[in-house]
Amino acid sequence: MIPRSNRGFIEKKILKNGYDLEDLAFFQRLETDFPEFRFLLGDKFKFRPPKTIVIGPPEAFSRLLTLHEVSHAILKHKGFRMDVTRLKMENAAWEKAKELASKYGIEVNEELIQDELDTYRDWLHQKSRCPKCGLTRFQTPDSRYHCPRCDEFS
Numbered sequence: 001m002i003p004r005s006n007r008g009f010i011e012k013k014i015l016k017n018g019y020d021l022e023d024l025a026f027f028q029r030l031e032t033d034f035p036e037f038r039f040l041l042g043d044k045f046k047f048r049p050p051k052t053i054v055i056g057p058p059e060a061f062s063r064l065l066t067l068h069e070v071s072h073a074i075l076k077h078k079g080f081r082m083d084v085t086r087l088k089m090e091n092a093a094w095e096k097a098k099e100l101a102s103k104y105g106i107e108v109n110e111e112l113i114q115d116e117l118d119t120y121r122d123w124l125h126q127k128s129r130c131p132k133c134g135l136t137r138f139q140t141p142d143s144r145y146h147c148p149r150c151d152e153f154s
């Protein structure tokens with residue numbers, strides 16, 4: 001349950017943060033459509049499991065980014081340790097965000113989505129490379145990486 005005092009938080013803060021009236025209407029609609037989620041303002045767009053969506057400062061794709069975070073919440077994403085799972089979740093959240101975008105009449109920017117996903121792909125690639133020999137390592141469920149060439153299981 002969302003305490004009553006949290007409702008309408010957006011209304012007071014969002015304009016002060018540089019958003020316009022049209023944005024305000026959008027965020028209010030989200031608040032109405034998703035009363036189970038809590039919307040806050042913060043320094044960047046993020047989802048804090050299980051139900052908090054942090055709205056970052058205004059930028060070109062604020063609404064689309066917000067829908068992406070809302071999608072994480074709808075899909076009930078939790079903390080994730082396995083990196084491949086993380087990438088899958090990001091993909092799933094973008095797919096959901098596209099669905100929501102058409103419902104809310106928000107323009108989808110495929111380039112933004114690919115850029116966002118690339119940061120995870122790069123990160124995944126970086127993390128999976130063995131620093132010693134450059135071979136792609138694999139992860140065990142404890143999130144640790146192992147190189148098939150350099151590491152002995154210990």
Ligand SMILES: [Zn+2]
Pocket residue numbers: 068072089090093
């Ligand atoms: Zn995400």
Ligand SMILES: [Zn+2]
Pocket residue numbers: 130131132133134135147148149150151
């Ligand atoms: Zn290695």
